[in-house]
Structures are given as structure tokens and as C-alpha cells.
Amino acid sequence: MPLVTIKLIEGIFSDQQKQQMIERVTDAMLSIEGENLRPVTWVLIDDSVRSGDWGIGGHGLTVEDFQAVAAGKTTAPAIG
Amino acid sequence: MPLVTIKLIEGIFSDQQKQQMIERVTDAMLSIEGENLRPVTWVLIDDSVRSGDWGIGGHGLTVEDFQAVAAGKTTAPAIG
Amino acid sequence: MPLVTIKLIEGIFSDQQKQQMIERVTDAMLSIEGENLRPVTWVLIDDSVRSGDWGIGGHGLTVEDFQAVAAGKTTAPAIG
Amino acid sequence: MPLVTIKLIEGIFSDQQKQQMIERVTDAMLSIEGENLRPVTWVLIDDSVRSGDWGIGGHGLTVEDFQAVAAGKTTAPAIG
Amino acid sequence: MPLVTIKLIEGIFSDQQKQQMIERVTDAMLSIEGENLRPVTWVLIDDSVRSGDWGIGGHGLTVEDFQAVAAGKTTAPAIG
Amino acid sequence: MPLVTIKLIEGIFSDQQKQQMIERVTDAMLSIEGENLRPVTWVLIDDSVRSGDWGIGGHGLTVEDFQAVAAGKTTAPAIG
Secondary structure: OOEEEEEEEOOOOOHHHHHHHHHHHHHHHHHHHOHHHHHHOEEEEEEEEOOOOEEEOOEEEOHHHHHHHHOOOOOOOOOO | OOEEEEEEEOOOOOHHHHHHHHHHHHHHHHHHHOHHHHHHOEEEEEEEEOOOOEEEOOEEEOHHHHHHHHOOOOOOOOOO | OOEEEEEEEOOOOOHHHHHHHHHHHHHHHHHHHOHHHHHHOEEEEEEEEOOOOEEEOOEEEOHHHHHHHHOOOOOOOOOO | OOEEEEEEEOOOOOHHHHHHHHHHHHHHHHHHHOHHHHHHOEEEEEEEEOOOOEEEOOEEEOHHHHHHHHOOOOOOOOOO | OOEEEEEEEOOOOOHHHHHHHHHHHHHHHHHHHOHHHHHHOEEEEEEEEOOOOEEEOOEEEOHHHHHHHHOOOOOOOOOO | OOEEEEEEEOOOOOHHHHHHHHHHHHHHHHHHHOHHHHHHOEEEEEEEEOOOOEEEOOEEEOHHHHHHHHOOOOOOOOOO
16 A cells, blocks of 8 residues: 556557656655555556547547647646 | 546545645656646545455555554565 | 446435436447347446545545536636 | 546447447436536546456456347346 | 455445455465465455445446345346 | 456466466355355456556566566565
């Protein structure tokens, strides 16, 4: 404990970026729970959702849709 | 995307600690994926696993077991 | 197959609404996969996420936050 | 919220069918929770379970097994 | 690895039965993967699904429904 | 009910081993819950986590890392 699962669309992040996610999310968790829990802090990446299969508001978003949001080319969804 | 789920034992972390987890894990993710994806970066906390129901190596660990590891009172599990 | 899981914040929907979710989501799935798969179509509701523990963009949303969005009192998040 | 995850066996449904699942399941949810929650209604499809790896009653079912049930060629499982 | 999650309806199994599940499922996994992986074999129990929220074929089953099946009082669902 | 999910790294276990997991874990569950629940006992295998994406203590483990632990070549992680 804890168990952190990071769900991603397939093919959007590189292996290096996924390693950074594991490192930085682990460090974020340890900064709260304490360093002694490191050996039982698991962070799993699951990037098996296919492009087009990530539905927001009834619309299946693709890798390209998310890249457009990331690049600031699309009006990003916003929480009010 | 992404969707991050943090699974915890019930009753081990305070509301304030859980808010810190949401903030820091979100920031860790945004440092890699870029700030524009903030509105679609979800971090859910699921602390519904009961004390005793977190099995490691066939032994169900309790809140007290994890607190002992966190306090350094028990030899922590370690990855070689 | 299929297995559908509906994750909700605790205490926001009534028992009747949750039964409607099971019925209508099952029907939506069967309209695509065919009626013969009904007996192996599972729809589970998991409403164990605590109020405040549903993080969007680094902010933990409460039952009241979602009710304000549902009532149109808050600018809803929108996908561009 | 809500977060709906649809778990499927790999290769059994077409891209078009998966888009229909996202649309119809989203609409089913919105008919209960209200249209204002559309932007925060996520429906993810995860069709990464391999053929043979969906165990029911101790027997791993394949794409062909489910297609036989869908076609009415096999006695379907039934809830009493 | 592996990570095994056992999802149950709330209140149907005793603490003792849940400990047996952790022990026996761990042993079943180790009989295949080998004893050396014991320390990284996690078996988590999640019994947070409420009675009535386990939908099969569009019908939300309760603790009593499952107890009737277990007791042989109801025609059990069967895979053909 | 129950629903058991077994999460594995991709490519580490053979099809035969995965069938054994389904059979033996189902039997372990039925030994506790009773044979009558067999038709509604589901055991799903999800081996979609890529090699390198299973993070323990901030380090992403590969198929080779787990094989080394299984073979006893690496000091295994241990719970105290």
C-alpha cells in the first residue's frame, strides 16, 4: 500500500516519460506517507486503452485529440 | 486522460493528506504531460480496502501493520 | 463479458437511480452486442469514492461540487 | 464523475461498435444524472483481455465461445 | 506482480473467510509462478459493492440473492 | 460475484499457465464460497502491463527483473 494505477491511451507517451511518471508519482506519494513505505509503494502504468476508446461526454477521443489539447490547439476542457 | 487511481486502506490517511495526494500527484503528472492537460487529468482516491484485507505474500495487513512499517518499527519489505 | 463498472462518489445517487443505471446501461450494451449475451453482461456500481476524493485538475471535488454542476449553477467543464 | 469502464475481450467488437458503446452508455447515464454532467462523464473501453483469458466458472472463454453464445448456438448462462 | 483483486458484495463474507481467500488465492498463484515471487504477490479484497449494486443481465442482485444461489435455493446461472 | 482480476506483466506467463491460474484461483474461491456459486465466479486475466511499467518503490520492473526474482537470482522483496 498504496497502489497507484495510471491509465493512459496507447502510444501517446514514450518509455522515458512513463519511467518519469513512475519516479515522480512515487516521490509525490512518499512525500506524504513517509519514505519507509517506499518498498510497498506500487505505481503501475496501464496504457492499453486504444486511440478512440477514451470517451468524454459521449465522444471517443484519439491520440491526436489529446495531442491537440496538449499543444494548446484545441480549447481545453476546463473545470469551472 | 490520464486517469490515476490511488488505492489505500480505509482510515490510514487524513482528509488533508488525501487532498495533498491529489494535488502533488496531479502536479507530478502535469510536469511530464504538460499543463494544458490539467482539466482532463483525473486523480481518484479509493480508500475502501478494509484493514486486514491488503494481502502481501498471503498475509492480510492491517492499518497497524502499515503504521509500524511507516514508523520504522518493522523491517520494511525491500526490492533487491 | 462484457464487464461494466460505474464509479461514483458516495451518497450522490439514490438506490432507485442506481437500479436505473444498471438497467439502462445493460440495455445500451445489449443493443450493440445482442440480447443473447444478457446473462453474461455484468454492470457493477462502485460508489465508494468519498466526497472530496474525486480530483479533477488537482482539486478534490465534493458531492456539493457535482450537485452544483448538475444544477447548472457552476460553469461545467467542457471538452472543446 | 461518473467514470464508466467497459471491459471486453480483445478483437470481438469493431471500432464502430465501440464508438456506439461510448455514445449509448453515455446517453444512458445522462438520462439519470442530467445533461449538465456530460463534460465530466467519462466512458473508457478496455478491450485488452486476450481470447481465452475471460474465466467463468473456472473455464477460460475465447472470442469464439462468446460469438457462439451471441449467435444462440450455445446454451447461454442464465441468472435464475 | 502479480496483483490480484477480489471484488465482493459488502457484508457477505466474514473476516475469517476473507483471510482464507487471501491465503488460498496466494497459494494458488504461487503454485504456478513459484514460491520466490511470494513477497511481490499482492491479493487485495474490495468488498465495497453495496447489496443491490451487482447487476447481472440488468438486474441488481442483493446479498440475499447470492445467499439463495449459494444455498441452492435458486437456479444458479450456468455457462453452457 | 465474486469478480477476481489478475493483473500481470505482458509476456511473462504462457497460455497454459494462465489457464491454470483461472482454474486454481476459481477452485480456491469456491472452496470458501461454496460450489453453487461457480457459474457466477469470474476470474479475468489482464496481462497488458508492458515490461518496465510495473513500478515498485519508484523503479519500473521488467519481465527480466521478475524472472530473476523467480529464479532466485535477485534478493527478493520481503515483508518483515
